Amino acid sequence: MRGITFHKFPKEKELRRQWEFAVRREHFSASDYSVLCSEHFKLDDFDRTGQIARIRDGAKPTVFIFQRLGVSLGYKELREHPYAMPASPTGLKTRLSEALARVESLERDRRNTKVRERRAKKTVHGLLEDLRGKNLINEELKERLDFYSGKIKL
Structure with missing residues (x-):
């Protein structure tokens, strides 16, 4: 998983013991x-x-x-990190299904965002044409808008 780093337990005995205690795993x-x-x-x-x-x-x-839960969990539960593999094939299948559903949702969001972006670009292009047609922009602004409107791909 992105952004997660792994760190060895310290070699210094007292600090190592404190880390081991913090993990709260029996033995x-x-x-x-x-x-x-x-x-x-x-x-x-x-x-x-x-x-x-x-x-x-x-x-x-x-x-x-x-x-956060206010309870002490065992070794198995502590391994339930987002990057950890589930212990059972059923759990793995569930995680895969959830991931595929998330990918599908993100792809749908991406398509919708692209549609909104195209719509916004058309609106801006139409407004620029309207301003030019009504001569509501001076020559310098017209040149700048022409320069930047060329960057808007419809």
Whole structure:
């Protein structure tokens, strides 16, 4: 998913323990390869001065779904990120159907937007012609409008 970054658990023991505790998984111990996604950190926890988003020294993950729900969730539920694959084929099929419906809706919106854009361009073109026909624009403005109206494709 776009904009999500992944960050390794810190090597420093105390901070690593705090990250592990924040995750709230029973008997969880992070390995050298364990990561958390950027969704679990506040915006000001990041140093974005370089080309790579880095977690600031001492920052801890504080954003979790279970905090909003007011309940403690297990490992499976914590993996329910937008970029995570559903555990079952039925869940995957549901996600695919939802995604296809969303694509169809966006394509319909795009077509409707293009129709509105063409309609607006025709209206502007008609107004320019009307102004020219009634001689309501001076020569300089007429030249500018001619220049820019050439950019309007009907």
